[in-house]
Amino acid sequence: MTATVTAVPPEKTTPTPAPTPPGTLRTLLRHRVKGRLLLLGVAALVLIPLGVALWGSGSWPAELTVDVSGPLDDANQWVIDNRETHPLFLYFLLHLSNTATDSVDAVYRLLDAMGWLGVLAAGVLFAWRAAGLGRRGVKVALTAFGAFAVCGLLGMWDATLLTIALMVVAVALAALIGVLIGLVAGLSDRVDRALRPLLDTMQVLPAFAYLLPFVLVFGTGTPAALFCTVIYAAPPMARLTALGLRGADPAVLEASASLGASGWQRLRTARLPLARKQMLLGLNQTIMMALSMVVIAALVGAGGLGEEVYSALSTVDVGKALAAGIPIVLIAVWLDRTTAAAGDRIGQSTPGGGLLHGRSAWVLVFAGVIAAELGRLAIGKAWPEAWTYDISTPVNKAQDWITENLASGIPVLGGTEVWSENFTLWILNPLRDGLIWLPWWSVLLLVAAIAWLVGTWGTALTATLAMAAIGVLGVWGKSLDTLSQVLAALVLTLVLGVLAGVLCARAGRLERWLRPLLDAMQTMPQFVYLIPVVALFGVTRASAIIAAVVYALPAVVRITTQGLRAVDPAALEASRSLGASTRQQLLQVQLPLARPALQLAVNQGVVLVLAVVVVGGLVGGGALGYDVVKGLSRGEMGVGMTAGVAIVCLGLVLDRITQPATRKTD
C-alpha cells in the first residue's frame, strides 16, 4: 500500500505528509529556520533603532485609528426605519425569518402532539435502529431511554421539546450548509484556502456581536437564534467533510479512476463513502456546537432550556440552572451515541437480510412508535407531574459546601482562591503588562517575524495586517489584554488536551470513560458553572480562563485521539518491527504522521478559546469580551462589533502563527 502512495504524483497526495525519514525533515527545517533567523537578525538591527527613532515606545498612536461606530449605527438606524416597508425585507429577509419560525414551530407541534410516550419511544427506537437493532444496539437504546427519562424527571419535559425542535432545524440546516462548503473545499485546494478565513470568522466572531443586527433584521425569538446557531455550528461539518475528502486513500481513487469512473461517480462511489467517518464526526461536532448556543438563543427570547438556565442565573440558583443544563447535556449524549453507533457500523458488512436489517427494521421502528402513540391515548400527553423531582435544594447545598471547602480550606495547597490570585499575579499580570509595554510597532514586527518563521511571506503579511487592523480599530490595549488571557488559556488547553488525547488513543477504555465528561464539558452551558467558578476563583481573569479551558478541551482531545488512531497501522507495525519503543513510536511515528489532525486541534483550540472570550467577560475577564456583551446589552452596535472584529483579527493572527505551511516544506 505504501508503495502506491509514493507512486502517485506528489501534488495529488493528501495533506498527510509523505513518510519522510524524520532525520532529513529535521535538518531541512533547521536549515530553513537558521537562514531565516539570520535574515531576521539583520532586519531587526535596522528596523528596531529606526522604530525607536521614528515612533518611540508605547501604545498604538491615536492618529492611526478609525472610528467605525458611526456608519454601523447608521446602518442600524436604516434597518429599524425600513424593515417594514423595504422590498429587501418584504420579499426576502422576512420570508427567511417566517420560514424559520414556522419550521421550528412545526417540529415542536409534532413533538408535542406525539405526547411524552410517543417522543420517548421514537427517541429510543431511532437510537436502537441507528446502532443496528439486536443486542448490539441495546446499550445505545438504553442511553436514549435514560436521557429522555431524566429530562422528564427534572421537570424540564416541555422546555426540552422546545430545545429539541430548535436543534433539529438548526442542525439539519448547519449540516447541509457544512457539507456543501466541505465538498467544494475538499475538492479544490484554492477554495479551501480561500474559505478557511471565512470558517474561522464564523466560529470566532462572537454570536453576541452579531446577535443585535440579526435581531433587528430577522426579529426576536426563533429566527435570530436559529441563524446565529447555524452560523456557529456549520464550520466543523465543513472542515471535517473537507478533511475526509482529502484523506481518501489515493490507491482507491486511482483504482476507481482506472476503472473509468467519471469525477462525479468517483466522488459519489469512492470519496464520499470513504469520508463518511470524518463526516459523522463533523455532524457530531456540529450538534455539540449547536447545543452550546442554546443559552445564547434564550437571550433573544427563543425559550426552551436556555431560558430556564438564564432565568435561574438571575436568582443565583445553581441547582435550578443545573436542572436545565443536564437535559442539554443529555440531548447531546443521546445524539452523540446515536451518530457514533451509526458511524461504527460504517464499513461493517451487514449479514444478509433478516427481520432486523434494512427496510423491515425501519418498519419495526415505526410500528413501535405508532404503538406508543396508541398507548399515550390512555396515559395523556404531558409528562406526569408526580414523576418529577426537584434537585435545586440539594445541589445548592452541595455547591455551598464544596466552594466553602475548596476556596480556602485545603491545607498546604491553599485552595482555589489562593491559586487564582497567584496565577493572576505571577502569570497573567506580567504577561499582560509585558504585551502592553511593548511598543506597538515592535508587536507588529514580532508577529511578522514569527509568522514568517513558521510560514511564508503570505502568512506573515496576513498576520501583520490583522494585528494592524486591531490598532486601527482603536482597541489596541484591550486586545493585548485579551491576547494575554487567550495565550494562557490556549497553552493550558493544548497541553492538557494533547496529553489526554494521547492517553485516549492508547487506552480505548479511558476514552469511553472520559466521553460523558467531555460531552458535559462541551455542552453544559457556561452559564451553569459560572456561579461556582466565581465562588471558587473570584471575579478575576483566572475565572474567565477556566471557563475557556473547560469549553475548548474536549474538541482538542477528540481530534487528537482521532488523528492518532487514524495513523496507518502499517507504519506503526514497521516501526515496531524495527525495535522502536512505545515512546519512540509515539514521538517519531504517530505524532508526526498525525500532524494534519494535530494542526486542526490547534486551530480548534484557538477558535474555541476565542469563542468563550465573551463568556469570560461575564465573570470578570473584562477587555474585549466585556465590550461585546456591552454592545449587545446596551444596543451599541459600534462597541460590540468593533470588539467582535478585533477578536476575529486576534484569531487570524494566532492561526497564522501556529499553523506551519506544510505545502512548502514537503
Next chain:
Amino acid sequence: MRTLRIATAVVSAVGVLTLSACGAADTGKKKEVGGAKSVTLTVPSWVGAQANTAVAAHILEKELGYKVNTKQMGEVLAWDALSKGDIDAIMEDWGHPKEEKQYVETKKTVVNGGDLGVTGHIGWFVPKYFADEHPDVTDYKNLNKYAKEFKTAESGDKGEILEGSPDYVTNDDAIIKNLKLDLKTNYSGSEAAQITAIKKYAKEKKPFLTYWWTPQWLNAQVDMVEVKLPAYKEGCDADPKKVSCAYPNTPLQKFLNADFAKNGGEAAEFLKNFKWTTEQQNEVALMIAGEKMSPEAAAEKWVKANESTWKAWLPKK
C-alpha cells in the same frame, strides 16, 4: 440519467422557492394566539422586574381572563420588540434615553405607561460590618485612606470597586478620575457574578466596595451602607467624561406598545394603573430569590394577601 433527475429536482425546487418569494412577506404584526385575548410581557433578568411581571400576569389571567405570554430577552432587544409589537409592555425601565428618543418621540411606536411607583437608586456601597468599624468610610473623601483594604489581584496597588453587568449605567471610571481616588474598576460582567462575589465577601466578613443599587432583594440578606458622593445636581452627569457627582434617584417607568395602549382594552388600562411601592416589590422579589419560590407561586401568595392594593388597579367597569 440520475444526474439529470437530480438537476431537474434542484431546478424545480429553486423555482418553487423563487415563486414563493414573489409575494410580500407577513411582517409579523398583530398575530393572535388562538383567537383568545392575549398579552405578551417581557421578563427582564433581574428579580425585581420579574416580580412586577409575575404579579401583573397573575391578575391578568385570574381576574381579567387574558392569556399571558412571557418572553425573556435583553433590555435593548425588548425595546425593539416592543416597538415591533412582538411584546406589549415593559413593566420596569431604568431609563434608556436613546431608545426613548427613537421609539417614543421619533417613531411613536411606544408610549409611556406611567410610573411603576418604585424609585431606583444607584450608588457605591460598603458592607455594614465594615462601616461599623470604620464609620468615616461612608464619605468619599476618606476612601483613599481605605483603598488598601479593598485591594485584590485584579486591582494591583489600588483599591477595587466591583462593577456589575454591562447592562447598567455607570460613570464610575470618570468619577474615580475626577475625584482623584486610588480606586480601580473591576467589571464582573454579570449580576450573578457580582452577587456571588458579594455573598462570598460577606460570608468571610471581608471589606469590599461595590457599585450597587436599590431596590434589590440581596439588600435583605447582606446589609450594605452607601458611601456619600458629591450630591447629584440636575445636569452634573451630562458630559460622561466630567462626571464627579452621585447618581440620581430614578422613578422607574412602564412602557407600552402604541397600538396596544390604544386598542388593548382592559389589559392596557390595567397595566397603566399598575403601581406599587418599593417595599411591596421587594416582598415578592425576596420570595423568588431568597426563598427560591417560583415567580408564579410568589405572585399568587402576594395577590391573596394584598387584595386592597391590586383591586384599585382593575379597570373601572
